[in-house]
Amino acid sequence: MSDDKGPFAVSRRVVIGAASAVPVVSGAGGVAPADPVVARCAEWTALDAEIDRLGLRWSDLETILVRQKRWERMTPEERGELLPSEEMDAIDKQLEPLFEQREAWLEVLPAMHASDLHGVAAKLEVALRVMVHQQGEGYDLFKATMEELRTARCPNCGAPVCKR
Known part of the structure; x- marks a missing residue:
């Protein structure tokens, strides 16, 4: 991190990841997603x-x-x-509101109705990301199912349902 940007600068890696998240979950090669769930999931992923x-x-x-310094x-x-x-x-001070925002957005996602398979896949990607740290019962099954979904193609348009 360079001194001129300070500790709160958004890294290029995050910007690139967030920018790539929308076409990844939309499955439309960068076209703006029709399903608002896809956009909200991309925002959540960038925040995460x-x-x-x-x-x-x-x-x-x-x-x-x-x-x-022998911190301990x-x-x-x-x-x-x-x-x-x-x-x-x-x-620490910056993370606190980010944690709260991530949790608030996560609470909204279950109530949002995905209008197509791309929106469903986007919601599942967020759910998998939440589960990554917990790895409780069902995690391995969910992860394997997501891997299968990532290779699936939309029966209507032939586009990938989602990509990593």
Whole structure:
């Protein structure tokens, strides 16, 4: 992360991922999705990717502190005096509203009705992403089914139902 962008800059990777999510779940080669569920799922996926990016940055900073400063042996006051901890605190403050937004959008998705198979696939992609971290009972079945769905083609238009 460069100094001129600050800790809250959206990475190019997130922008590219979000931009590619819409055509991926729409299955229409980049044409704007007709189903609003597809667009909402793409937004949720981009938000989730940003949360992951910030979490990884926080983890990198923590690793630096542990290796160089013996973080685990320091008092909270000593930790607060270190520059990387300031960025970690800033990330924590940014993550809180992002977590809330992701949860709010996730609560809305079940009530949204997908109007086509592309919307259904988009909702399933979001559900799989939620399940990735939980990996409870049924996860392996759901993941395998999603892999099959990713290779399926729409019977009407022949377009891929969804891609990763």
